[in-house]
Amino acid sequence: MSSTWSLPDPMLAAPTSDPDLAPGHAAEPKWDGYRALVGRRSGGGVLIRSRAGSDLTGAFPEIVAAAAGLPDDTALDGELVVWENDQLAFERLQQRQHRRTGAAAQAAAQWPAHFVAFDLLRLGADRTGQPYRERRRALEELFTGQQLPPPWTLCPSTTDPQQAAEWLQWSSVGMEGLVFKRLDQTYVPGWRGWRKYRSRHSTEAVIGAVTGTLAAPTTALLGRFDAAGRLQYTGRTTVLNAAARQALAVELQPSRPGHPWTGWTFSAGWGSRQELHVRLVEPVIVAEVAVDVSLDASGRWRHPVRLMRVRPDLAPSEIPLFGQER
Known part of the structure; x- marks a missing residue:
């Protein structure tokens, strides 16, 4: 050289x-x-x-x-x-x-x-x-x-x-x-x-918050319950397309007092210090998402996931526990 x-x-x-x-x-x-x-x-x-x-x-x-x-x-x-x-x-x-x-x-x-x-x-x-x-x-x-x-x-x-x-x-x-x-x-x-x-596969998570508005959500913040029944944040979706926004807006319910993420802050990206402005929703809607295999030490998805469809046929109790899928 x-x-x-x-x-x-x-x-x-x-x-x-x-x-x-x-x-x-x-x-x-x-x-x-x-x-x-x-x-x-x-x-x-x-x-x-x-x-x-x-x-x-x-x-x-x-x-x-x-x-x-x-x-x-x-x-x-x-x-x-x-x-x-x-x-x-x-x-x-x-x-x-x-x-x-x-x-x-x-x-x-x-x-x-x-x-x-x-x-x-x-x-x-x-x-x-x-x-x-x-x-x-x-x-x-x-x-x-x-x-x-x-x-x-x-x-x-x-x-x-x-x-x-x-x-x-x-x-x-x-x-x-x-x-x-x-x-x-x-x-x-x-x-x-x-x-x-x-590598990607599909799995399910609970929607606990959104960016944008409930009538026109931009992204969805996802969670899973841990073994103690606490809703843990597991990742965020990519920007929702028009069809996904419409399907999700029909299902979203405003958060009632005592939401498990009250007072939490969320990063705009993995490793970013910028905070998201989010709207909490009732954590009762299950979404099927396409994810890859990249997880951080806590079990969160490190890359944004793609929302495939809303699953009103599934209850939050039916999806994997936080940290169960690696």
Whole structure:
């Protein structure tokens, strides 16, 4: 790498609704972590770059130390992940990203990160112009030749549709789905040339509040009762379409005194400090929603869910308890 050493923008993936692995493609598991590039330049300097371009080097000293085992002039694309209780713990990464020096070292000891490498961008020379199959072969040879130990992890890759389908069953540990890559495809920084399939399933939750008005709700805030009978917040829907707004408006009832969420505040997004203006409703309406597998440590859906339909045929007592589905 040159004296003005830097790492490129990562290649990106466009969403797809098709979970099947097509001929001429490879599939990789989609990890619930932080996309990151790790580079070791000639002379030993190490850089960890986030997808957005932020410098994460100081936040992950264990990855920096492990990079001493990489050859000079090497750059890897992959995912920073943290395991906790045999599950991927995205929230631990978020807690670590702004820590530096002593606080970063303490966090590394408490919540050690792994780097799951899925692409090789440099190894003595630029590899981005090579097709995926060649970059993948070189990445595997790097891992075996250097005998890279943890925190390095080689991301699985397959051209077998049956194997790819089996990986979709890994949702219980927090795996998010699959990424599909053409075998003859070069690595183009910033281009959405890959495809990603996010695992989703339908389930039910109680509507406890809405944004907008009861006559024209914009989004719905969802909850589930815990084992003690308390309504716990579990996530929010995407913006409702016209049909969903009309169907929901017919069913919503204004909140009576003593709503379990009285006095609560709700974030506008996962990790956001902006508060939503919400209207509490009687928590008696059940909605069927399409969700993915990304949960935070408390069991809440980390991504907005899609309202599929109102379920007046179901009572709140008939839906899963909070934290029961993982």
